[in-house]
Amino acid sequence: MADVLIVGAGPVGLTLACELARYGVGVRLIDRAREATQTSKALVVWSRTLELMDRMGCTAAFLAAGLRARGATLRGGGRVLGGPDFSDIASPYAFGLMIPQRDTERLLAEHLREFGAAVEREVELTGFAQTPDGVEARLSHGDGREERVAAPFLVGCDGAHSAVRHGLGLPFRGTAQxxxxxxxxxxxxxxxxxxxxxxxxxxxxxxxxxxxxxxxxxxxxxxxxxxxxxxxxxxxxxxxxxxxxxxxxxxxxxxxxxxxxxxxxIHERKVSEYRRDRVFLAGDAAHIHSPAGGQGMNTGMQDAVNLAWKLALVLRGAAAPGLLDSYSPERNAVGEMVLRNAGRLTVMATLANPLAQAVRNRALHLLLGLHAVRRRMAATMSEIEIAYPASPLSVGPGAGRRWRPEDAAGPPPGAGADPRFVLYAADPERGTALAARFPGLVQPAPRNNPEPGRLHLVRPDGYVGLAAGAADWDAAERYLKECGTV
The missing domain is CATH 3.30.70.2450 (Alpha-Beta Plaits)
Structure with a gap:
């Protein structure tokens, strides 16, 4: 029996399957289509997604297949208005990687096979019901065979017309542009x-x-x-x-x-909750929005990364089931922000009144003349500024922010098949002792903190969970006790 049944083998479902398989979780990834997409569809992989791919171990293959966009130029009224230079993005991947979705799916499927898993095609979810211990699902195969399966968790990555979302009865509120x-x-x-x-x-x-x-x-x-x-x-x-x-x-x-x-x-729609008990939604099953900014696929893939380490820790018994409660509020807030930003860009671009168009072009020319505006625009597009300040997992000033990859000494946190927090502290002896008390939650070797006077616990997906003073070991222990099962 698989631990997680994933419905939908687009980029989001493939990302989730890759991460869970990397963590040693048994997965079944099904898709009703006979073959993977053959069109380009989503085109850009942004900086934050590439950083997370480092943890997955597949960035190099994407860089070899893609084209690096160095910036964007906006023109209007017969002149150049300006635009962001992606070299301003504070990331090892200071560009937008242009790569057709068919190649994204191909590369992720190849990565999944490295873990001994593969997509099951022409298999459709026809219904499901939750039980106290899991989910019972009905599957229909292309050859007419019907199957009943049980799994502790079900995740719908099955797009805008999601069968999983319909099965949960969740409203998909929004409008068409x-x-x-x-x-x-x-x-x-x-x-x-x-x-x-x-x-x-x-x-x-x-x-x-x-x-x-x-x-x-x-x-x-x-x-x-x-x-x-x-x-x-x-x-x-x-x-x-x-x-x-x-x-x-x-x-x-x-x-x-x-x-x-x-x-x-263009349709802009979203659910208000990404989880019902043991069933989760990710990607277009939970949110669809304007392609302005190229955020859709990236947001969905980051949904998957966020969920994967939490499922893995709960399934192996290292974390309490309550850890999963953080998925919906964290990704719901991000989905709201992405939908709002993409919608605003679309409204600005589609102004029809000539006077409004002239005002827009004049304002953009002035604003894009400021380096701070161009830098902020590039950072927003790249998604490196996504954070979880209001998450139940974020404790202390500055918690929830992205931990810069260049501040991670040695292998990136979460690399390998063991999703654990990384402790950054100034006292290695006390850090080692703390990690020993939570072996399933914390990597055994603490790392030197690049921020003097601070103690941080960094999550397996590279965001700060706990931010505390360098000597506040009690806060670190309380935090881990609340996350863990001890």
Whole structure:
């Protein structure tokens, strides 16, 4: 019997399965589709996700397959307004890694196989019920076979139309944005094409137009094409895309070699809770939002990383079941922030009133002339500023913040198959003694604290759990007792 049944083998489900398998947890990862996605879909992996991939052990493969975007340039009213330089991101990965979702899924599936696990395809969740000790699920296989399985936990990573969310009866509240959008994965040529390491944003009077670089000399074009009226429309043609490019970015760009032409609408929806007892939601099953900023897939993958170490510690008996209570409030707050930020960007980009457009362009030109604004914009996009200050796991001034990777001496906290807290303190003897009293929760060797006069317990996902004074060992012991089972 698997310890965790995961429904949905997109990037989020694959990330969760990889992390749980790395921690020695038995997983089943099922997906009703016959094969993995063959389109590019989500395109960018941001800095914080790459930092977490270091802990997973798969960053190198992604860096080899992706293209590093060095910044974004916003244009409007016939001039450059400015934009963030990603080299300002305070991370070892000061760029946006452009990589098609099909490659993200392929690389994660390969990583999962290293732990002896794999995706079970053409297997659909048809129902489930919770019991005091777990979840009983009904599965339907592609060959017609029906199966009943039991697992201590069930996680829905099955997208916007999640069967798990529907089974829980959780409302998916939100709205649809009012425009129709065009998407084209194509090749761009000509003197007017932006550099292949730049995200190019054009604020045109008829609507926004964005070019994202893709590895292999390709690009994605996204633009509004009028107000949505609810009627189905055929996929765009290459000539339609060429006309749109010429109108909004200038005549010096030629388009060719389309591999994906589509239309879509932006939906912004979210659940208010990510957990019901032994059933959890992650990724698009819990939140969908505008693609502005490229946060969706990254937020979902970080949902998975957050949940994985908590499930692992509870399943192995090192942590109390109450540790799982922190997942929903932590990720719910992040989901709210990402949805709000993406929505604001979309509203700003889709202003239709000419006077409002002129005011927007003037304001952006002034603001983006300030380095502090550009730096903050880059940090927000990269997700390195995500924190959990209001979490029940965050105790003390500064708790909940990201522990900078460069402050981690030796292997990153959480590396290997043992998710434990890392103690940063000035007294190695007392630190070693404390760790010995909580062997399932704390790595045995404390590390020198880069912040003099402070004591920190850093979670397996690289966020500060406890922040205390250097001599406040009682606070550290209380914290670990509340997390643990002793």
């Amino acid at each position: 009012g425009d129709d959008w065009l998407l084209a994965d194509i090749r761009l040529d000509g003197a007017g094409a932006p550099p292949d390491d730049e995200i190019a944003v054009y604020f045109h009077r008829d609507g926004p137009f964005v070019i994202f670089p893709i590895p292999g000399g390709r690009a994605r074009v996204v633009a509004t094409v009028g107000r949505a009226d609810g009627r189905p429309k055929p996929d765009p043609t290459l000539s339609e895309v060429q006309a749109l490019v010429a109108a909004r970015a200038g005549p010096g760009i030629r388009v060719s070699d389309p591999v994906w032409l589509s239309r879509f609408r």
